[in-house]
Amino acid sequence: MRPDQQETAETFLRRKAKNLEFFKRRFPAIYKHYGNLLMKRVELVVSPVESDVDLHVDGKSLYQGKAKAVGVREAEMFLADNEPYEYLKTFRPPRASGYTYPRLGSNMIRRCLEALPDQGEEFVGYPMGNFFPFVVFLGCGLGYQIEALVSRADVINALVFEPDEEKFAASLFTVDWESICEKFLSRKGYDIRFAIGVDATNRSLKELLERNLNKRVPLHPTMTIYFNHQACGINRSFAEEIRKDLPTLFASWGNYDDEMKRLNHTAFNLRAGSKFLRNSATGTFHKPVVIVGSGPSIDERLPLIRQSRDRVTLVSAGTGLKALINNGVKPDFHVELDPDYLIYQLLSDIGKEKLKGITLIAVNEINALVPELFDEVFLYAKKDNPAPIGFRLERFAFEHCNPTCTNAAFAIFQQLGFRNFFLFGTDYGFKDRTKHHASGSVYGSRDEDSEVSVLLNDLAQKHFLEGKLIEVDSVNGGKILTRSDYFTAMRSVENMLRWARERDHDVQVWNCADGAVISGAPWLAPENFEEKIDLILNDAAQEPIPMDVIRGQVETHQDPELEERFAKVGTFIEARADQVRAILHSTSLRGKKDVVRLMSPLIDASQVVETPKGFDAPQPEQFVAQHVLRGTLMHFMTVGLCHVMAAGGDKDAVPVAETWKDSFVEFLKAVPGHYSKVITDQRSGEGERWLRMTIHDRETAVGG
Incomplete structure (x- = not known):
């Protein structure tokens, strides 16, 4: 700023000081970060002739000297695009048919919905009225568009997302954040929040926005309206990616009925003084670990597993166990994550005799009848669950175990120090609606003498043959079909792979299933499997036996309180x-x-x-x-x-x-x-x- 603009400069400086004082009182984390932050890449430029400003980022003008005018124009365009009483088209209201379990929570929600008008197939959207339930500002810039909108419209909830910390720092000079925020903070039921990127990559920025949106359920996603400052393509792409990943949000909600079932099983298992597996890696182990799910491609790949059975540590996951045993292959370990009584029924159908010699690794929420079917049982806890905190199980807790047994199997062995993994039957999709699981699994053939086989195959008819499916990329090119819960599981594996490699670049994972592409796990053709095993074993010959590694991490847990x-x-x-x-x-x-x-x-x-x-x-x-x-x-x-x-x-x-x-x-x-x-x-x-x-x-x- 030139000397003849001293008075204007003082105004900007006073505004920044006032804003910092406000954030110190109401948003102390923002104050702590911005109290002494120096702007190195951005420069606030004041017009010498107009009552307006510009922002230069890395030497380039963002507003061509008219930031205030741009902000007002954007707010007016937003209001024109979202006129009162138009329909917001996002997601249908819940229906009674979505709450069928005969349990307390589900019963009461269903009865509530049955008493409400059924929106049915004629639903066309939400008539918005003359207010905005939830506006997400994608990009703050100098903040003038936010100031203009909240002064012209009744916004009840807002999230301000700014990927660039220095742009937000510049806004401290230009808009009165206290005046903006008090429109929310001083009114009952109104709310405003901030999500600001700090030294962030595009991936971490998308996750920052997604994390903050997920904290506003159910306003997000049903009532979310985006205000994309300067029509930013990157910010728009973040919103689109989050929309594509919404199945993972819906799958993560849980419900009282399911949580009570899990808590009841935990109570029985803890009262029994069970053995738990410590999450405490004692070294790095490279001997190959083969994890087997029950995807349809396991039928073609089973000969490879049988051929290499004695050279690998074989871990079955969930319904993958029956697919192996029905083909004469017995795993070293079996991993369970599901707490339902169905798991006990499935394993009982296999029979205790066939389960001999298999070590069960099961979540603390496993049905307490299941351990009696195995000779050796080790429990584990999930770190993203409060049970480790609430019941003193922190040392037995593992990250990234949800949402399927294959996720849990990989997470546990990776965190115990194992580094080479081969994923079989982890298709996360299928080419044919009628062949969605391995033929040897419980879904492979309907056994009229088995209550659980009949139940699961009836459910499969509903979910796979009649249910809504989505498309994902296939390892063989083109697309395959999948369900939202499989998509969630696939995304979870990909996130876990990134998380694991950030901590240890030595982790290697090969996708030996012929289903969906798993980012971070290259597909391995059948003819290359044996060669990979040979190379790994040549370098790991002197390492301890994996079973000994696992048993060395076991202790009995007792809690007198x-x-x-x-x-x-x-x-x-x-x-x-x-x-x-x-x-x-x-x-x-x-x-x-x-x-x-x-x-x-x-x-x-x-x-x-x-x-x-x-x-x-x-x-x-x-x-x-x-x-x-x-x-x-x-x-x-x-x-x-x-x-x-x-x-x-x-x-x-x-x-x-x-x-x-x-x-x-x-x-x-x-x-x-x-x-x-x-x-x-x-x-x-x-x-x-x-x-x-x-x-x-x-x-x-x-x-x-």
Whole structure:
């Protein structure tokens, strides 16, 4: 700035100081980062003749000297493109047919939906009214477009995403962030948040945006409207990638019924004083580990496994076990992740005799009947689950185990120091709807004498032959079909591979399945498998036997305070349920906006664990309580938000909102007694009955 612009310069400097003081009070993390940040790549340029400014980034003008004018024009264009009472077309409201399990949470959501108008096939979108439920600003720049929009429109929730930390630093000079933010912070039910990239790559920026969006469910994705500053192509690509990955978001929600089943199994396994596998690598091991799922390509590849059986460590994952055993191949280890009683039924159908000599590695949530089928059993915990914190299992917790058994098998062996992996039957898709699993698996042929075979094949008929499928790239070129849960599993493997290689470049993974392309795992043709095994074994001949490595990480876990911990979880569940009820009763529901204004406090209640009075940190059992409730809270919130917003106007929305609120409150009242009867009141026998119930069986506990 030139000397004759001194007065203007002082104005900008005062504005920055004021903004920093505001962020210090309300967003201390932003203040901490920007308090002393120097702008090295960007320069704020003040026009000598007009009341406007420009921003130069790496020497190039962003606004051609008219940043204010550009911001106002963008806000006006956004409002023109999103006129009041037009339809927002994102995702359909939930329907009763999506909640079929005869359990407490699912029952109550289904009854709620049955009492609401069914949007059905005629649904065309959400009539938006004269406000915006959730605006995501893709790019902040100098902030004038944000300032202009919030002064012209009623935005209830906002996320400001700026990939470039120095651009945001420049905005501290140009707009009054306190004035912008107070439009949200001073009003009940309004919310604004920031996501700013720091030394970020495109991948980490996409993950930053996705992570912050996922914290705003159900506003995201159903009510998300993007405001893309300067029509930025990179930011648009982030939004498109996130949209493509939405199946992974939906798959991660969970629900109260499933979490209670998992917690009940955990209780039985911990009470039994089980042996656990420590996550403590004692070295680096290169002997080949072959992980086998039950994808259809395993049928063609099984001769390779049989031929090399004694030269590799063979690990079956989930339903991959039966595909191996039915073809005369017995693995060293079998990994289980699914907690349902169905797993016990499947393994019982194989028979205890055929399971002899196989070491079971199972999640702490495994049905407590399963371990009795194996001679040797080691449990593990998942680090992305609160059980390790809540029940003192941190040293047994492994990263990236979800969402399938093949993910868990790879995660465990990789984190224990193994470095060479061959993935078989990990197709994550199929060419033919009628051949979606290996012929030797439980899905390969219908056994009328097996209850579980009949059930699973009936479900397969529904999901594979009649269900909605998507396309993904095939290792052989072209496309194959897949389901959203398989897509989620594939993405999880790819993320885990990146995570593992960031920590150890020595990790090698080959995709020996003839299904979907797995980024980071090159496809290995059948004729090259033996050669790879030979090369690896030549270099690893002196390494210890993998079975000895695994057994060296085993210890028995005993917790004398276990029952006290479960009681505390129940206390915190009741407190959280009371908190959510208080939020629901905090305002009269007179229209759509009132329900949208409930979303921010409800989202916080479902996702944030606060420090209780009298303590200096959240208690471990709080995280378990929050996790048990979170999924069904999110489902209830989604039902309310979507069905209220789908109503024609406020008059139609009010009875929908009241019905939803009453159903939600009924669930919250039932939860504490339900938890007690299943988990802490061992005399009731309910928890033991649950061991022999699948998620499809009607429960007998409170409210079931």
